[in-house]
Amino acid sequence: MTVSDTVVADLIRQGLTARAIRQQCGASYNLTADVRRRYQLPRVTSAGPARTIAETLALYTEAYGRGHLRWTGPTRGRTPVLMAESKRYNARRLIFRRHFGCEPIGYVRTVCLAPGCLAADHIADDVSRTIPAGTENAITYLINKGASDWQIACHTGAAGRTVNRLRNQLKDTPHGP
Ligand SMILES: [Zn+2]
Numbered sequence: 518m519t520v521s522d523t524v525v526a527d528l529i530r531q532g533l534t535a536r537a538i539r540q541q542c543g544a545s546y547n548l549t550a551d552v553r554r555r556y557q558l559p560r561v562t563s564a565g566p567a568r569t570i571a572e573t574l575a576l577y578t579e580a581y582g583r584g585h586l587r588w589t590g591p592t593r594g595r596t597p598v599l600m601a602e603s604k605r606y607n608a609r610r611l612i613f614r615r616h617f618g619c620e621p622i623g624y625v626r627t628v629c630l631a632p633g634c635l636a637a638d639h640i641a642d643d644v645s646r647t648i649p650a651g652t653e654n655a656i657t658y659l660i661n662k663g664a665s666d667w668q669i670a671c672h673t674g675a676a677g678r679t680v681n682r683l684r685n686q687l688k689d690t691p692h693g694p
Pocket residue numbers: 584585586629630631634635636639
């Protein structure tokens with residue numbers, strides 16, 4: 518099997534171990550070592566292989582009960598933390614972001630009865646816990662909270678023009694409805 522040097526060099530740069538590289542493209546340990554030397558790339562230590570966020574989440578979480586998710590990874594105080602792709606993340610906020618596709622507003626808390634549960638649909642930010650019923654009420658509430666259009670669209674599923682219309686209405690009535 519012939520594997521091009523540049524492919525191997527790319528995988529090394531992504532932080533894969535020699536073993537992961539062999540699994541991915543079939544490059545032998547010798548070839549990977551040789552490429553590493555010729556391209557002068559740093560060695561990935563076995564103590565800290567670079568994992569992707571998704572891989573690290575899968576490694577540190579465990580499903581149990583009725584759709585709950587337990588954190589088995591490192592914590593800081595009571596906050597589950599995750600190191601991946603050279604960054605530190607608050608796992609609760611990270612799971613929220615990945616599930617809802619936007620930045621949470623305020624604190625992300627567990628809303629099911631299992632303490633510390635991290636299942637994506639068992640956590641909520643300040644807005645999803647307190648948001649009023651009805652799309653227009655919810656949008657007005659979020660505008661008054663200073664949320665961005667993007668955050669409003671994400672939390673309510675509203676179209677941009679609906680948000681704009683309500684923003685303009687609120688401007689016209691500075692003392693509120
Ligand atoms: Zn739960």
